[in-house]
Amino acid sequence: MSPQTTPITDTPQDIDLVGRLIAPDGSRLPHPELDRHVADVDAAQLRDLHRDMVVLRRIDAEGFALQRQGQLGLWAPCQGQEAAQIGTARSLAPQDFVFPSYRETGVIYARGAEPADFVRTWRGEEGAAYDPDRLRCAPMQIIIGAQSLHAVGYAMGIQRDGTDEVSVAYFGDGATSQGDVSEAMVFASSYAAPVVFVCQNNHWAISEPVAVQSRYPIAGRAPAFGIPSMRVDGNDVLACLAAMRWALDHARSGKGPVFIEAVTYRMGPHTTADDPTRYRDPAELEAWRTRDPIARLEAFLMARGELDEAQIDAARSDADQAARAMRAACIGLVTRKPLAVFDGVYAEPHTGIERERDAYAAYLRSFDEEA
Structure with a gap:
């Protein structure tokens, strides 16, 4: 799929120009490239994706609350990015290995994180994170863009081992301005490494809008490195699922690296140490609320009689249970002596x-x- 090559702004209208399968109002849209990658996805699978996003949003809210209550040192919210994270992560095979940034709470959730795994890093406890081998997921990376190099190095190891794996690097739009990401794409392209780069363009690198960082869509950079790219609506979980399946098939079949730009929006602050009201127009935030990924999938399923209020309540109940388990795990962590x-x-x-x-x-x- 060819990336957009016209100048962009930082308004929600930009994502009218990307790959999409479910519109903000819940209507189903055809797409010649994406449709074939989700032909097998039925209503039950979509309900599972809906539940995942509901649970993730609740976990994210609980992490924010725990930080405000002094139980965590920091939290990096992912509200608004549920579709981009769940859609791509649920496409992964068990053997694939992920290299996330600090905001990929949904990715580690999809990889099987336990309640304490969400908070151990942010509380500064022994072990620092989770078991990378069990989750097939490296510890969340704080250094912006560094995980892209780690992912490519791992992918080159996959080539030498001859295993059926794909390495995946997640990062934000701000990371693409770092040299590490460009260097990673150079190595990935030169060695045809089986790696997928997933850029969640949430429109803000702390207080810097994406329109200042890049006058053209970020997905347009990858072809200059010889890497095929796709730009999709990051608030459409079905489109994200399809794009990631396309990318994984490409990388796993020996064709080399792939780049996905999932255009989404960071509804909350950069971290709990940030105040977005100092740099973000409230009208922009409200415009993006109309593109909420969870409400969109609910509208799609309910219009087809595949989701009802009882099922939505059940998903929320599961979310509350996950949040309670996370809180209990956080408070129950025992800090080592200094x-x-x-x-x-x-x-x-x-x-x-x-x-x-x-x-x-x-x-x-x-x-x-x-x-």
């Missing part, structure tokens, strides 16, 4: 570590003396 940070650094005793331990112990004692 000096334990020096344990296990070396297999044998080390004088340098001992000096640092003693210095830190003295620093901690100074607070007791002040009291």
Whole structure:
């Protein structure tokens, strides 16, 4: 699919020009490239995707609340991006390996995260994240765009091992302005690595609008590296599912890397340390509310008699249960003693570590003396 090559702005009308299967009003739209990749998707599968998005939104809201209540140091909200994350992640095969940024809560949820896995990093507890091997997902990356290089390196390892895997890198529109992403695409293209780049263009890199970062659609950059790209409506979960299936088929069949730009919108702040009211027009936010990914799928299914209020209530009940489990896991985490940070650094005793331990112990004692 050829990427758009006309200048863009930062208005919701931009996504009228991308691949879409379900319109904001819930009507079904034909698409010659995307349709064939979701021909097998039935109402039951769509209800599962709806439930996933409802649960994810509730988990995200609970994470925000936990941070505000002092239980987490930080939280990176993903409200509004549920379709982009769930649609792409639910397309993955069990053996595929994901390299996420700090905002991909929905991706780790889809990969089987346990309640504590959502909060351990943001609480700063031992273990820092989750078991990457169990989830087939690297720890969330804070350094903007760095995971794109990790994903390509892993994909080159897949080539040498001869396994049936695909490596996937998730990042935002702001990351595409980092050199790491360009370097990753150079290596991926040069070595035909089986990697999928998923850019969630949520229109804001902290306070920087995408129109300032790029005058043309981000998907248009990939072909310059020899990488085919597709630009899809990131608030349409069915289109995201189809695009990711297309990309995975391409990469898994030995044809090399692929790039997806999922055009969506970050409804909340960049993180809980951000105040978007200082840089974002409230009218823009309201315009994007009309394109809500969950409401869109509900309208589509309800118009066909495939979803009713009882099923929606059941999804919300599941979401509340997930949030309660996450909260309990967060509050139940046991923080190690401060000096334990020096344990296990070396297999044998080390004088340098001992000096640092003693210095830190003295620093901690100074607070007791002040009291």
